[in-house]
Amino acid sequence: MYHKGFASDNNAGVHPAVMQALSGVNKGHAVGYGEDTITASAIELFKEVLGDSVEVFFVYNGTGANVLALQALTQSYNAVICSDVAHIHVDECGAPEKLSGCKLLTVHSPNGKLTVDLIKQHMHGFGFEHHAQPKVISITQATELGTVYSIEEIKTIAEFAHENGLYLHMDGARLANAAASLQCSLKELTFDAGVDVLSFGGTKNGLMFGEAVVFANRQLAENVKYVRKQSAQLHSKMRFIAAQFKALLSNGLWLDNARQANQMAILLADRLKAIPQVEVTQKVDSNGIFAIVPEWLIEPLQKSFFFYVWDESRDEVRWMTSFDTVPEDIDAFIERIKEIIAQNK
Amino acid sequence: MYHKGFASDNNAGVHPAVMQALSGVNKGHAVGYGEDTITASAIELFKEVLGDSVEVFFVYNGTGANVLALQALTQSYNAVICSDVAHIHVDECGAPEKLSGCKLLTVHSPNGKLTVDLIKQHMHGFGFEHHAQPKVISITQATELGTVYSIEEIKTIAEFAHENGLYLHMDGARLANAAASLQCSLKELTFDAGVDVLSFGGTKNGLMFGEAVVFANRQLAENVKYVRKQSAQLHSKMRFIAAQFKALLSNGLWLDNARQANQMAILLADRLKAIPQVEVTQKVDSNGIFAIVPEWLIEPLQKSFFFYVWDESRDEVRWMTSFDTVPEDIDAFIERIKEIIAQNK
């Protein structure tokens, strides 16, 4: 098998600068659980990037980030409105329901994006005790289908949420890719647009482990430290998460990594245009490509480059690029596709 | 402040061999979520060390390990019997109750150890639906008070558990220290002695992050993968946990690290004998020392070497040594104690 695949951006390794940062903080002792100076300076950096009023909590992984965010904003009788392809609905084995007790109300969204119109179908039953009370709208940026919300789209949803007494959660496992795509700052794309709580992804953008849950302000975050601990998401040797985020947020590494992944996706999409047997099904806004391919292409191609079938019913596959994907990887991939097609003619 | 403290073995950094292992596996792509070859070989190593029939699940931290183990063995109407100083009862912010729904039934154990006699007070109400049904006995090895169960003591509890239809869980956050203390193998101390599920600690013995939940056999572990995912304890870039454990279990690193920590605790205890103002309160079996000290000693000493007060009501403090503690650290610490005492005369 080729040494890089297109299965997921979490199949990539750790960016060298991040690895160096890990070594760099491995000196002497540090107080555990985030009471150390490295964690303090990482949080400072987050405030520089996302705004002075934000509150930051490091956790282990994306599911951990999402369930922490949702628990912080809800009671168990609440409901969370999300897309039917949302990671919190499809890919977390029911963690949100188990940890928060809440119901997830899904909306069919063919491009992975929510709109106020789509959300409205669940905006009823307020004050009616038989009905789980909607309290959070959760959007994913970039979406699970590789599309990206514009800042205006986010603002519109945020305003609608707040007018109706709901919070806006953003699952930003690939937030950096969205920001790179829109050429805007992380702040403009999140808290300036009205996001209340953000799952800020690190692992898919070059970290070894670690995500951050960022709250818009202190009020929202008041008791989050207990929720994090009770959810088994508090790391003892916290400096080793903090140091990675410091590396990511310094010198624009987050942007370089995301941009590289996005550009490789665009390159791949571009090269696919010349292959009529492959039909790209979603707009390529970030680092994911969805395509319907001939069934006979899938297995031999997977043997060379591992990837997942997204929708078996129509032979739709997902190809993700990473911060470490280079044009040569795309070349090799396209070459192999062409080979298999040639063999099947 | 001195560059090393005695607060906790998780205030230490990462052992250099572990850090090297992390760099070593940072090449190319690897399938995520544990489907990679590095994880496979780490699991193989676990089987060599703990027995062929064991099943291994890597998680993020100690609380994650314990709640995974307990959820795997219980239904929500069950109860878990443990010591009143057990980490699962005192230091996990109610995570076991929240995740498993179970009741914790505690036993007052002045030295941190359970005995069959102590356990028996909770062995009633079986079949009576008003009563949470005891299903797991949970012991900590080494205990939270630094003491160590002998193999015989564990066997006795395991036999009692099994005769009564209960499982034996071992919280082995400091299992290596116990094995070093008893000069026995990890297998003799766990599955050979009747343990059903083990939280195998890594972080406190020199890892950056990562613990392993090890089940005695496949039957017990049947659906654990779903529980791990739903509990937000499944790491995507799994090779980076696996590589650390490979380093720890290879070339006896786990034993060297534990032995060093233990020897430093013994050295510290030995040196304390010459200081009549300090009364060691627990047997020093592993790497923790508990001592009652003059109240005026605590604050100035903490300013030089950070540590926790264990029981404020009687000025009992806890001092932990680590794999990286060296005799010079003990010297400096003892020196500082003597200085403060001299100043208070």
Next chain:
Amino acid sequence: MYHKGFASDNNAGVHPAVMQALSGVNKGHAVGYGEDTITASAIELFKEVLGDSVEVFFVYNGTGANVLALQALTQSYNAVICSDVAHIHVDECGAPEKLSGCKLLTVHSPNGKLTVDLIKQHMHGFGFEHHAQPKVISITQATELGTVYSIEEIKTIAEFAHENGLYLHMDGARLANAAASLQCSLKELTFDAGVDVLSFGGTKNGLMFGEAVVFANRQLAENVKYVRKQSAQLHSKMRFIAAQFKALLSNGLWLDNARQANQMAILLADRLKAIPQVEVTQKVDSNGIFAIVPEWLIEPLQKSFFFYVWDESRDEVRWMTSFDTVPEDIDAFIERIKEIIAQNK
């Protein structure tokens, strides 16, 4: 306001025979929590009606019955497939998620009924730990929209469920109405057709309080008594639930009550045909009528006869008949509708 409304069959009172049964057992003491002879004989009666192998657990209400049934068949990482109008999804404030931890996977079903084809959209991801594992299909009989599954339709779903390792749960809050509609026995409609666990409704068919959860066999029910107690659904003075069910299942009272309600719904539907402003939207299989009406009709009619608006977006209302509805009630209701229409011309 008229002394009877069409809001819900639970707005009716208690059938006189049930009230008499309650008085009848109010003599002396009885062992609590179901260990009494009246409960034993009520369970015997259930076995006569539903089959010798069934296991019966009395609970307080419909939500209690459903969450007990679902908890008994699932682990928290499972999913339950149901209609998007299912009571467990829409009307229980998230109780199933909270109590079981499971995800509910909904299917859009315009007539309230599931089919194998509809269910299939959720039959994937088995063995994939990221995905909540489907374990139960839950159908409502009669449905929340007043329609009724045929025995064949249930058998088809049950076979599909069992072939795929899933259980079939039936929410039978209005099971009696369905049986009356189909002119079949309760057994033919449930366990003979492959149902694994049944929420057997009592309150909507003339009881004061109390429902029964009936399992197809002992294996399924093994630990249910603990789940019932932990879910706060175990009544101490159990004879008072048991006596009501004895009355309901004796002398065909369940059938008389259900038949009366159904016949009144048919009568009402029939009378509505003469009113062109009212469009009945669902097949009238049991005791519920759904109709789109002029918006100006709703409020004045509610002032005379209380009822609920089902779908505000299209002025669809729900009218339920009860065991105590009589033709005179229908007359008065139709009369009032005509009056309001006349006033609005």
Next chain:
Amino acid sequence: MYHKGFASDNNAGVHPAVMQALSGVNKGHAVGYGEDTITASAIELFKEVLGDSVEVFFVYNGTGANVLALQALTQSYNAVICSDVAHIHVDECGAPEKLSGCKLLTVHSPNGKLTVDLIKQHMHGFGFEHHAQPKVISITQATELGTVYSIEEIKTIAEFAHENGLYLHMDGARLANAAASLQCSLKELTFDAGVDVLSFGGTKNGLMFGEAVVFANRQLAENVKYVRKQSAQLHSKMRFIAAQFKALLSNGLWLDNARQANQMAILLADRLKAIPQVEVTQKVDSNGIFAIVPEWLIEPLQKSFFFYVWDESRDEVRWMTSFDTVPEDIDAFIERIKEIIAQNK
């Protein structure tokens, strides 16, 4: 077996006045779920008895009342401090942990009563995220051991709770017996003394089913209606709970019933003095008697009058009197005890 036993006050039936009230409200339709006039007037009556500012929620049973009260006052990372014989700890199969997620911190209390001194052992770790945060002190009045807190004792605990930011919950399953014992009003004994939320018992004092959860004020009760529904404790035909409470709170029925039970307990205790083989172990403050008896007495006596062994390890039994116990029952019971003793001489 004798037609009345001494197993529990919930082995008694329904008081005739309560049964009459049930029949009395069984007329026509009433809006469901508590929106009816009977429920409104029952709540009004509660306000008269317990204070204008209270908020009342009817539920099904004692466990339902307690878990509603605790959920209303806590987040899942909180802890509840209670006696080690508390019903919420010993007799609810872990319902509080499952529903609230909270940890129960128990105190060994030989007479069933908490004191500030006993509570203090758990008053630490505030603000420390590793520690479940104490938020509620829960006391039972009358206690599970038949003893009764004085008003002063409750005030002292309430003040301590409030000074420390905790709430005081009272499990009043037998509150009426306590008030009868102390000859004070229900209000003096609860909200005047500082109770924040009360589980007000009905079933053990002559109701068929139904308890009330009463909050000191609206702020505490803000979202309780959702919690009640999600906990499967909302009755549809609510008028039938409300009517019972109206009967209980009218004309002093609650007091007559409780007084009768208490007096019979005192009578029984008095008669037992003449039997040297029976040693009463607790103060007889309400309607329960605890006694150590010869082992050979237990089984034959249970055959005549059913009751529970409280502590098998020392042959301690519990005998409860009820609102319907009369002196002749005591006579028969004492007679039988004497007979068995005579046979064993």
